[in-house]
Amino acid sequence: MSTEAPYKKGPELQNGPPQSDEEKLAQRSLPNALGPEKSLLSSMLQDPSEYVMRSEELGLTPEHFYHPSHQTLYRVIKEISDGSAEIELVSLTQKLMDRGVLDKIGGPSALTEIYTYAPTAAHFDHHLTIVKDKFILRNIISSCTDAITRSFEDQEEVAGLLDEVEQKIFAIREGAEIEQAPTVKEDVRKVIEDFEKYLAGGGAPMGIKSGYSQLDTMCNGLKPGEMFVIAARPSMGKTSFVMNIVEHICLDAKLPSMFFSCEMTSQQIVQRLLFARARYAITNLRNGFTPTKADLVKIKNAAQEIAESKLFIDDTAGISISELRAKARRKKKEEDIQVIAIDYLQLMKSTSKQAQGSREREIAEISAGLKALAKELSIPVIVLAQLNRGPENRGGTPRMSDLRESGSIEQDADMIGLLFRTAYYAEDQDARDEQDGIAELNLAKNRNGPTGSIPLTFIKELMRFETSDRRAEPE
Secondary structure (H helix, E strand, O other), rough: OOOOOOOOOOHHHHHOOOOHHHHHHHHOOOOOHHHHHHHHHHHHOOOOEEEEEEEHHHHOOOOOOOOOHHHHHHHHHHHHHHHHOOOHHHHHHHHHHHHOEEEHHHHHHHHHHHOOOOOOOHHHHHHHHHHHHHHHHHHHHHHHHHHHHHHHHHHOOHHHHHHHHHHHHHHHOOOOHOOOOOEEEEEEEHHHHHHHHHHHOOOOOOOOOOOOOOHHHHHHHHOOOEEEEEEEOOOOHHHHHHHHHHHHHHOOOOOOOEEEOOOOOOOHHHHHHHHHHOOOOOOOHHHHOOHHHHHHHHHHHHHHHHHHHOOEEEEEOOOOHHHHHHHHHHHHHHHOOEEEEEEEEEHHOOOOOOOOOOHHHHHHHHHHHHHHHHHHOOOOEEEEEOOOHHHHOOOOOOOHHOOOOOHHHHOOOOOOEEEHHHHHHHHOHHHHHHHHEEEEEEEEEOOOOOOOOEEEEEEHHHHHHEEEEOEEEOO
Protein backbone atom coordinates (compact mmCIF):
# COMPACT_ATOMS: atom_id res chain seq x y z
CA MET A 1 0.00 0.00 0.00
CA SER A 2 1.41 3.37 -0.95
CA THR A 3 2.40 5.69 1.86
CA GLU A 4 2.66 8.79 -0.38
CA ALA A 5 0.50 11.72 0.60
CA PRO A 6 -2.51 12.22 -1.67
CA TYR A 7 -1.93 14.74 -4.51
CA LYS A 8 -3.60 18.09 -3.89
CA LYS A 9 -4.77 20.26 -6.74
CA GLY A 10 -3.37 23.77 -6.76
CA PRO A 11 -5.63 26.75 -7.18
CA GLU A 12 -4.85 26.96 -10.90
CA LEU A 13 -6.02 23.40 -11.52
CA GLN A 14 -9.03 23.76 -9.25
CA ASN A 15 -10.22 26.94 -11.00
CA GLY A 16 -9.23 26.00 -14.55
CA PRO A 17 -6.18 27.12 -16.60
CA PRO A 18 -4.73 30.60 -15.98
CA GLN A 19 -6.08 33.39 -18.12
CA SER A 20 -3.90 34.88 -20.82
CA ASP A 21 -3.18 38.59 -20.93
CA GLU A 22 -5.46 38.93 -23.97
CA GLU A 23 -8.33 37.22 -22.12
CA LYS A 24 -7.85 39.47 -19.10
CA LEU A 25 -7.76 42.51 -21.40
CA ALA A 26 -10.93 41.44 -23.18
CA GLN A 27 -12.80 41.41 -19.86
CA ARG A 28 -11.85 45.02 -19.11
CA SER A 29 -13.56 48.01 -20.68
CA LEU A 30 -11.41 50.40 -22.65
CA PRO A 31 -10.35 53.65 -20.94
CA ASN A 32 -13.16 56.19 -21.06
CA ALA A 33 -14.56 59.19 -19.23
CA LEU A 34 -18.31 59.32 -19.74
CA GLY A 35 -18.81 62.03 -17.12
CA PRO A 36 -16.40 64.52 -18.72
CA GLU A 37 -17.87 63.64 -22.14
CA LYS A 38 -21.35 64.62 -20.91
CA SER A 39 -19.91 67.75 -19.32
CA LEU A 40 -18.38 68.87 -22.63
CA LEU A 41 -21.64 68.33 -24.53
CA SER A 42 -23.63 70.05 -21.78
CA SER A 43 -21.42 73.14 -21.94
CA MET A 44 -21.76 73.27 -25.73
CA LEU A 45 -25.55 73.07 -25.53
CA GLN A 46 -25.80 75.75 -22.88
CA ASP A 47 -23.36 78.18 -24.52
CA PRO A 48 -22.74 77.01 -28.11
CA SER A 49 -21.24 80.29 -29.35
CA GLU A 50 -18.42 79.93 -26.82
CA TYR A 51 -17.78 76.23 -26.37
CA VAL A 52 -18.46 74.72 -29.79
CA MET A 53 -15.84 77.04 -31.25
CA ARG A 54 -13.58 76.39 -28.25
CA SER A 55 -13.79 72.63 -28.82
CA GLU A 56 -12.83 73.05 -32.49
CA GLU A 57 -9.89 75.30 -31.61
CA LEU A 58 -8.60 72.63 -29.21
CA GLY A 59 -8.91 69.91 -31.87
CA LEU A 60 -11.82 67.94 -30.45
CA THR A 61 -13.33 65.45 -32.94
CA PRO A 62 -16.25 62.98 -32.69
CA GLU A 63 -13.71 60.15 -32.45
CA HIS A 64 -12.52 61.45 -29.10
CA PHE A 65 -15.83 60.44 -27.53
CA TYR A 66 -16.06 56.86 -26.30
CA HIS A 67 -19.85 56.49 -26.23
CA PRO A 68 -21.38 56.23 -29.74
CA SER A 69 -24.35 58.42 -28.74
CA HIS A 70 -21.95 61.17 -27.67
CA GLN A 71 -20.14 60.91 -31.02
CA THR A 72 -23.45 61.26 -32.87
CA LEU A 73 -24.57 64.23 -30.79
CA TYR A 74 -21.28 66.09 -31.24
CA ARG A 75 -21.37 65.56 -35.03
CA VAL A 76 -24.85 67.08 -35.25
CA ILE A 77 -23.88 70.00 -32.99
CA LYS A 78 -20.87 70.73 -35.20
CA GLU A 79 -22.93 70.55 -38.40
CA ILE A 80 -25.48 73.01 -37.03
CA SER A 81 -22.70 75.30 -35.86
CA ASP A 82 -20.90 75.13 -39.23
CA GLY A 83 -24.16 76.09 -40.90
CA SER A 84 -24.38 79.19 -38.69
CA ALA A 85 -27.77 78.06 -37.35
CA GLU A 86 -28.75 78.59 -33.73
CA ILE A 87 -28.24 75.64 -31.40
CA GLU A 88 -31.01 75.15 -28.83
CA LEU A 89 -32.68 72.12 -27.31
CA VAL A 90 -35.96 72.05 -29.27
CA SER A 91 -34.47 72.44 -32.76
CA LEU A 92 -31.64 70.05 -31.89
CA THR A 93 -34.19 67.42 -30.81
CA GLN A 94 -36.05 67.91 -34.09
CA LYS A 95 -32.81 67.64 -36.07
CA LEU A 96 -31.93 64.35 -34.37
CA MET A 97 -35.46 63.06 -34.95
CA ASP A 98 -35.39 63.99 -38.64
CA ARG A 99 -32.19 62.03 -39.06
CA GLY A 100 -33.57 59.03 -37.22
CA VAL A 101 -30.85 59.08 -34.57
CA LEU A 102 -32.76 60.49 -31.60
CA ASP A 103 -33.42 57.01 -30.22
CA LYS A 104 -29.74 56.13 -30.62
CA ILE A 105 -28.78 58.74 -28.06
CA GLY A 106 -31.50 57.63 -25.64
CA GLY A 107 -34.42 59.82 -26.69
CA PRO A 108 -35.49 63.32 -25.55
CA SER A 109 -34.99 62.47 -21.87
CA ALA A 110 -31.32 61.56 -22.43
CA LEU A 111 -30.80 64.79 -24.37
CA THR A 112 -32.37 66.79 -21.53
CA GLU A 113 -30.15 64.99 -19.02
CA ILE A 114 -27.04 65.93 -20.99
CA TYR A 115 -28.22 69.54 -21.30
CA THR A 116 -28.55 69.90 -17.51
CA TYR A 117 -25.54 67.70 -16.64
CA ALA A 118 -22.97 70.46 -16.09
CA PRO A 119 -24.17 73.30 -13.86
CA THR A 120 -21.07 75.30 -14.86
CA ALA A 121 -18.63 75.23 -17.77
CA ALA A 122 -15.72 76.31 -15.59
CA HIS A 123 -14.00 72.93 -16.00
CA PHE A 124 -14.47 72.66 -19.78
CA ASP A 125 -10.74 72.66 -20.68
CA HIS A 126 -9.90 70.22 -17.89
CA HIS A 127 -12.64 67.80 -18.94
CA LEU A 128 -11.59 68.09 -22.58
CA THR A 129 -8.04 67.11 -21.61
CA ILE A 130 -9.38 64.05 -19.76
CA VAL A 131 -11.44 62.98 -22.80
CA LYS A 132 -8.43 63.40 -25.09
CA ASP A 133 -6.17 61.43 -22.73
CA LYS A 134 -8.61 58.51 -22.66
CA PHE A 135 -8.73 58.56 -26.45
CA ILE A 136 -4.93 58.41 -26.60
CA LEU A 137 -4.92 55.45 -24.20
CA ARG A 138 -7.45 53.64 -26.39
CA ASN A 139 -5.26 54.29 -29.41
CA ILE A 140 -2.20 52.96 -27.60
CA ILE A 141 -4.08 49.81 -26.62
CA SER A 142 -5.34 49.35 -30.17
CA SER A 143 -1.89 49.87 -31.70
CA CYS A 144 -0.16 47.58 -29.22
CA THR A 145 -2.79 44.86 -29.58
CA ASP A 146 -2.40 45.01 -33.34
CA ALA A 147 1.41 44.92 -32.96
CA ILE A 148 1.19 41.82 -30.74
CA THR A 149 -1.04 40.03 -33.24
CA ARG A 150 1.18 41.02 -36.18
CA SER A 151 4.29 39.93 -34.27
CA PHE A 152 2.91 36.39 -34.13
CA GLU A 153 1.63 36.35 -37.71
CA ASP A 154 4.33 38.24 -39.67
CA GLN A 155 7.54 36.89 -38.18
CA GLU A 156 9.40 37.17 -41.50
CA GLU A 157 8.61 40.88 -41.98
CA VAL A 158 10.36 42.22 -38.87
CA ALA A 159 11.81 45.43 -40.35
CA GLY A 160 8.59 46.39 -42.09
CA LEU A 161 6.52 45.63 -38.99
CA LEU A 162 8.85 47.68 -36.79
CA ASP A 163 8.50 50.60 -39.20
CA GLU A 164 4.68 50.37 -39.11
CA VAL A 165 4.55 50.13 -35.31
CA GLU A 166 6.87 53.10 -34.90
CA GLN A 167 4.83 55.11 -37.40
CA LYS A 168 1.62 54.44 -35.46
CA ILE A 169 3.19 55.42 -32.14
CA PHE A 170 4.58 58.63 -33.64
CA ALA A 171 1.16 59.36 -35.13
CA ILE A 172 -0.41 59.04 -31.69
CA ARG A 173 2.19 61.37 -30.18
CA GLU A 174 1.71 63.95 -32.91
CA GLY A 175 -2.05 63.67 -32.76
CA ALA A 176 -2.14 62.72 -36.43
CA GLU A 177 -4.67 59.97 -35.94
CA ILE A 178 -7.18 62.20 -34.15
CA GLU A 179 -7.27 64.89 -36.80
CA GLN A 180 -10.15 64.74 -39.20
CA ALA A 181 -9.51 64.75 -42.91
CA PRO A 182 -9.72 68.34 -44.10
CA THR A 183 -12.98 69.32 -45.75
CA VAL A 184 -13.10 70.92 -49.20
CA LYS A 185 -13.95 74.19 -47.46
CA GLU A 186 -10.72 74.00 -45.43
CA ASP A 187 -8.71 73.09 -48.52
CA VAL A 188 -10.10 76.08 -50.40
CA ARG A 189 -9.23 78.35 -47.49
CA LYS A 190 -5.63 77.10 -47.44
CA VAL A 191 -5.26 77.49 -51.20
CA ILE A 192 -6.54 81.06 -51.03
CA GLU A 193 -4.18 81.81 -48.13
CA ASP A 194 -1.21 80.51 -50.14
CA PHE A 195 -2.33 82.53 -53.15
CA GLU A 196 -2.58 85.71 -51.06
CA LYS A 197 0.90 85.10 -49.64
CA TYR A 198 2.19 84.63 -53.19
CA LEU A 199 0.67 87.96 -54.28
CA ALA A 200 1.90 89.73 -51.13
CA GLY A 201 5.41 88.47 -51.84
CA GLY A 202 5.42 89.94 -55.33
CA GLY A 203 5.19 86.53 -56.98
CA ALA A 204 8.02 85.00 -54.93
CA PRO A 205 8.07 81.16 -54.70
CA MET A 206 5.71 79.78 -52.06
CA GLY A 207 7.88 76.77 -51.24
CA ILE A 208 11.46 76.60 -49.95
CA LYS A 209 13.87 78.31 -52.34
CA SER A 210 16.53 76.04 -53.84
CA GLY A 211 18.99 78.84 -54.49
CA TYR A 212 18.53 78.55 -58.27
CA SER A 213 16.18 81.33 -59.37
CA GLN A 214 15.07 79.80 -62.67
CA LEU A 215 14.31 76.47 -61.02
CA ASP A 216 12.36 78.21 -58.23
CA THR A 217 10.35 80.17 -60.78
CA MET A 218 9.38 77.02 -62.69
CA CYS A 219 8.50 74.87 -59.68
CA ASN A 220 7.40 77.68 -57.33
CA GLY A 221 9.88 76.47 -54.71
CA LEU A 222 10.31 73.08 -53.05
CA LYS A 223 6.93 72.40 -51.49
CA PRO A 224 5.89 70.18 -48.54
CA GLY A 225 4.92 66.64 -49.43
CA GLU A 226 6.69 66.67 -52.80
CA MET A 227 9.47 64.37 -54.00
CA PHE A 228 12.07 65.94 -56.31
CA VAL A 229 14.21 63.40 -58.18
CA ILE A 230 17.51 64.64 -59.63
CA ALA A 231 18.88 62.03 -62.01
CA ALA A 232 22.15 61.84 -63.92
CA ARG A 233 24.86 59.54 -65.19
CA PRO A 234 27.92 59.01 -62.94
CA SER A 235 30.39 61.93 -62.71
CA MET A 236 27.83 64.51 -63.81
CA GLY A 237 27.99 66.26 -60.44
CA LYS A 238 24.59 65.34 -59.02
CA THR A 239 26.00 65.11 -55.46
CA SER A 240 27.52 68.57 -55.84
CA PHE A 241 24.24 69.94 -57.18
CA VAL A 242 22.14 68.59 -54.30
CA MET A 243 24.75 69.77 -51.79
CA ASN A 244 24.54 73.26 -53.30
CA ILE A 245 20.77 73.18 -52.71
CA VAL A 246 21.17 71.88 -49.15
CA GLU A 247 23.84 74.55 -48.50
CA HIS A 248 21.43 77.30 -49.52
CA ILE A 249 18.53 75.91 -47.48
CA CYS A 250 20.54 75.16 -44.36
CA LEU A 251 23.16 77.95 -44.30
CA ASP A 252 21.48 80.83 -46.15
CA ALA A 253 17.82 80.21 -45.26
CA LYS A 254 18.89 78.67 -41.91
CA LEU A 255 16.35 75.84 -42.06
CA PRO A 256 17.13 72.51 -40.33
CA SER A 257 18.00 69.93 -42.98
CA MET A 258 18.92 66.25 -43.11
CA PHE A 259 21.23 64.61 -45.64
CA PHE A 260 21.41 60.84 -46.12
CA SER A 261 24.59 59.78 -47.90
CA CYS A 262 24.77 56.13 -48.96
CA GLU A 263 27.97 56.65 -50.95
CA MET A 264 30.21 59.14 -49.12
CA THR A 265 31.15 59.49 -45.45
CA SER A 266 29.90 62.40 -43.39
CA GLN A 267 33.46 63.77 -43.25
CA GLN A 268 33.70 63.77 -47.05
CA ILE A 269 30.34 65.54 -47.29
CA VAL A 270 31.42 68.21 -44.79
CA GLN A 271 34.75 68.64 -46.62
CA ARG A 272 32.94 69.27 -49.90
CA LEU A 273 30.50 71.65 -48.26
CA LEU A 274 33.22 73.54 -46.40
CA PHE A 275 35.46 74.29 -49.37
CA ALA A 276 32.53 74.97 -51.71
CA ARG A 277 31.16 77.43 -49.17
CA ALA A 278 34.55 79.10 -48.79
CA ARG A 279 34.94 79.07 -52.59
CA TYR A 280 38.38 77.54 -52.24
CA ALA A 281 39.53 74.82 -54.64
CA ILE A 282 40.45 71.76 -52.61
CA THR A 283 42.75 70.67 -55.46
CA ASN A 284 45.04 73.52 -54.39
CA LEU A 285 45.94 71.57 -51.25
CA ARG A 286 46.75 68.45 -53.25
CA ASN A 287 48.94 70.48 -55.62
CA GLY A 288 50.95 72.00 -52.81
CA PHE A 289 49.56 75.55 -52.96
CA THR A 290 49.62 77.48 -49.68
CA PRO A 291 46.33 79.27 -48.96
CA THR A 292 46.51 83.02 -48.55
CA LYS A 293 45.43 84.83 -45.41
CA ALA A 294 42.17 85.80 -47.14
CA ASP A 295 41.58 82.16 -48.07
CA LEU A 296 42.10 81.07 -44.46
CA VAL A 297 39.62 83.67 -43.23
CA LYS A 298 36.99 82.43 -45.70
CA ILE A 299 37.61 78.80 -44.71
CA LYS A 300 37.39 79.66 -41.01
CA ASN A 301 34.11 81.57 -41.50
CA ALA A 302 32.64 78.75 -43.57
CA ALA A 303 33.65 76.21 -40.92
CA GLN A 304 31.95 78.26 -38.21
CA GLU A 305 28.77 78.61 -40.29
CA ILE A 306 28.56 74.86 -40.88
CA ALA A 307 29.37 73.99 -37.26
CA GLU A 308 26.58 76.25 -35.99
CA SER A 309 24.04 75.12 -38.58
CA LYS A 310 21.34 72.50 -38.14
CA LEU A 311 22.56 70.14 -40.81
CA PHE A 312 22.25 66.48 -39.87
CA ILE A 313 24.20 63.94 -41.92
CA ASP A 314 23.62 60.19 -41.85
CA ASP A 315 26.17 58.15 -43.81
CA THR A 316 24.75 54.66 -43.21
CA ALA A 317 25.76 52.58 -46.24
CA GLY A 318 22.94 50.65 -47.88
CA ILE A 319 20.34 52.10 -45.52
CA SER A 320 16.92 50.46 -45.74
CA ILE A 321 13.81 52.49 -46.45
CA SER A 322 12.31 51.54 -43.07
CA GLU A 323 15.47 52.64 -41.20
CA LEU A 324 15.65 55.92 -43.15
CA ARG A 325 12.01 56.70 -42.39
CA ALA A 326 12.50 55.96 -38.70
CA LYS A 327 15.52 58.28 -38.48
CA ALA A 328 13.75 61.01 -40.44
CA ARG A 329 10.71 60.85 -38.15
CA ARG A 330 12.88 61.26 -35.07
CA LYS A 331 14.73 64.24 -36.53
CA LYS A 332 11.43 65.82 -37.58
CA LYS A 333 10.17 65.41 -34.03
CA GLU A 334 13.39 66.57 -32.33
CA GLU A 335 14.68 69.26 -34.71
CA ASP A 336 11.74 70.04 -37.03
CA ILE A 337 13.79 69.39 -40.17
CA GLN A 338 12.38 71.20 -43.23
CA VAL A 339 13.97 69.22 -46.05
CA ILE A 340 15.53 65.79 -46.63
CA ALA A 341 18.12 64.98 -49.32
CA ILE A 342 19.18 61.44 -50.22
CA ASP A 343 22.27 60.36 -52.19
CA TYR A 344 21.20 58.14 -53.84
CA LEU A 345 18.08 56.00 -54.38
CA GLN A 346 19.64 52.93 -56.02
CA LEU A 347 22.06 52.47 -53.10
CA MET A 348 19.18 52.03 -50.67
CA LYS A 349 17.49 48.71 -49.96
CA SER A 350 14.15 47.29 -48.92
CA THR A 351 13.93 44.44 -46.44
CA SER A 352 10.38 43.36 -47.24
CA LYS A 353 9.76 39.80 -48.33
CA GLN A 354 8.11 40.94 -51.58
CA ALA A 355 11.25 42.83 -52.64
CA GLN A 356 13.55 39.84 -52.29
CA GLY A 357 14.68 38.54 -55.67
CA SER A 358 13.25 41.45 -57.66
CA ARG A 359 15.37 44.57 -57.95
CA GLU A 360 12.62 46.37 -59.84
CA ARG A 361 10.14 45.61 -57.05
CA GLU A 362 12.66 46.73 -54.46
CA ILE A 363 13.27 50.08 -56.18
CA ALA A 364 9.51 50.55 -56.53
CA GLU A 365 9.03 50.03 -52.77
CA ILE A 366 11.85 52.46 -51.96
CA SER A 367 10.46 55.10 -54.32
CA ALA A 368 6.93 54.75 -52.94
CA GLY A 369 8.30 54.83 -49.39
CA LEU A 370 10.15 58.10 -49.98
CA LYS A 371 7.07 59.73 -51.50
CA ALA A 372 5.01 58.54 -48.53
CA LEU A 373 7.64 59.98 -46.17
CA ALA A 374 7.41 63.39 -47.86
CA LYS A 375 3.64 63.40 -47.37
CA GLU A 376 3.82 62.05 -43.81
CA LEU A 377 6.33 64.66 -42.60
CA SER A 378 4.93 67.37 -44.91
CA ILE A 379 8.38 68.41 -46.15
CA PRO A 380 10.11 68.24 -49.55
CA VAL A 381 12.31 65.20 -50.16
CA ILE A 382 15.12 65.52 -52.73
CA VAL A 383 16.34 62.21 -54.09
CA LEU A 384 19.31 61.56 -56.36
CA ALA A 385 18.99 58.73 -58.85
CA GLN A 386 21.21 57.00 -61.37
CA LEU A 387 20.49 56.87 -65.10
CA ASN A 388 21.28 53.91 -67.33
CA ARG A 389 23.59 54.11 -70.39
CA GLY A 390 20.87 55.46 -72.67
CA PRO A 391 22.26 59.05 -72.78
CA GLU A 392 25.63 57.81 -74.03
CA ASN A 393 23.92 56.41 -77.11
CA ARG A 394 22.32 59.78 -77.84
CA GLY A 395 25.28 62.10 -77.38
CA GLY A 396 24.51 62.75 -73.72
CA THR A 397 20.89 63.95 -73.80
CA PRO A 398 19.04 62.15 -70.95
CA ARG A 399 15.38 61.15 -70.85
CA MET A 400 13.07 60.09 -68.03
CA SER A 401 12.98 56.60 -69.50
CA ASP A 402 16.70 56.33 -68.67
CA LEU A 403 15.96 56.05 -64.95
CA ARG A 404 17.47 52.77 -63.88
CA GLU A 405 15.58 49.67 -62.80
CA SER A 406 12.09 51.00 -62.26
CA GLY A 407 9.50 53.12 -64.01
CA SER A 408 7.78 53.66 -60.67
CA ILE A 409 10.19 56.52 -59.93
CA GLU A 410 8.57 58.45 -62.79
CA GLN A 411 5.14 57.87 -61.27
CA ASP A 412 6.02 58.72 -57.66
CA ALA A 413 8.10 61.84 -58.30
CA ASP A 414 6.43 65.24 -58.37
CA MET A 415 9.44 66.69 -60.19
CA ILE A 416 12.24 65.06 -62.15
CA GLY A 417 15.35 67.00 -63.11
CA LEU A 418 17.83 65.44 -65.55
CA LEU A 419 21.31 66.86 -65.00
CA PHE A 420 24.06 66.71 -67.60
CA ARG A 421 27.20 68.52 -68.76
CA THR A 422 27.88 68.73 -72.49
CA ALA A 423 31.68 68.71 -72.10
CA TYR A 424 31.50 65.19 -70.69
CA TYR A 425 30.39 63.87 -74.08
CA ALA A 426 32.64 66.05 -76.24
CA GLU A 427 34.48 64.20 -79.00
CA ASP A 428 37.90 65.78 -78.52
CA GLN A 429 39.84 67.96 -76.08
CA ASP A 430 39.24 71.18 -78.03
CA ALA A 431 35.48 70.64 -77.87
CA ARG A 432 35.78 69.76 -74.18
CA ASP A 433 37.64 72.99 -73.47
CA GLU A 434 35.10 75.00 -75.43
CA GLN A 435 32.11 73.48 -73.64
CA ASP A 436 33.77 73.34 -70.22
CA GLY A 437 31.44 74.59 -67.50
CA ILE A 438 28.25 74.37 -69.59
CA ALA A 439 25.62 72.39 -67.72
CA GLU A 440 21.89 71.93 -67.89
CA LEU A 441 19.06 70.72 -65.68
CA ASN A 442 16.20 69.48 -67.82
CA LEU A 443 13.06 69.67 -65.69
CA ALA A 444 11.41 66.79 -67.51
CA LYS A 445 8.50 66.41 -65.07
CA ASN A 446 6.82 69.08 -63.02
CA ARG A 447 3.45 68.02 -61.64
CA ASN A 448 2.40 71.57 -60.75
CA GLY A 449 4.17 73.72 -63.28
CA PRO A 450 6.00 73.99 -66.60
CA THR A 451 8.82 71.76 -67.78
CA GLY A 452 11.88 72.82 -69.72
CA SER A 453 15.63 73.32 -69.72
CA ILE A 454 17.41 75.32 -66.99
CA PRO A 455 20.93 76.43 -67.99
CA LEU A 456 23.63 76.17 -65.33
CA THR A 457 27.34 76.84 -65.02
CA PHE A 458 29.55 74.19 -63.41
CA ILE A 459 32.70 75.40 -61.63
CA LYS A 460 34.64 72.16 -61.45
CA GLU A 461 37.40 73.24 -59.07
CA LEU A 462 34.80 74.44 -56.53
CA MET A 463 32.32 71.60 -57.18
CA ARG A 464 29.58 74.20 -57.60
CA PHE A 465 26.67 74.70 -59.97
CA GLU A 466 25.56 78.29 -60.40
CA THR A 467 22.73 80.01 -62.25
CA SER A 468 23.76 80.73 -65.82
CA ASP A 469 23.14 83.91 -67.78
CA ARG A 470 21.89 81.77 -70.66
CA ARG A 471 18.12 81.88 -71.04
CA ALA A 472 15.96 79.01 -69.80
CA GLU A 473 13.87 77.16 -72.34
CA PRO A 474 10.50 76.31 -70.75
CA GLU A 475 8.14 74.06 -72.67
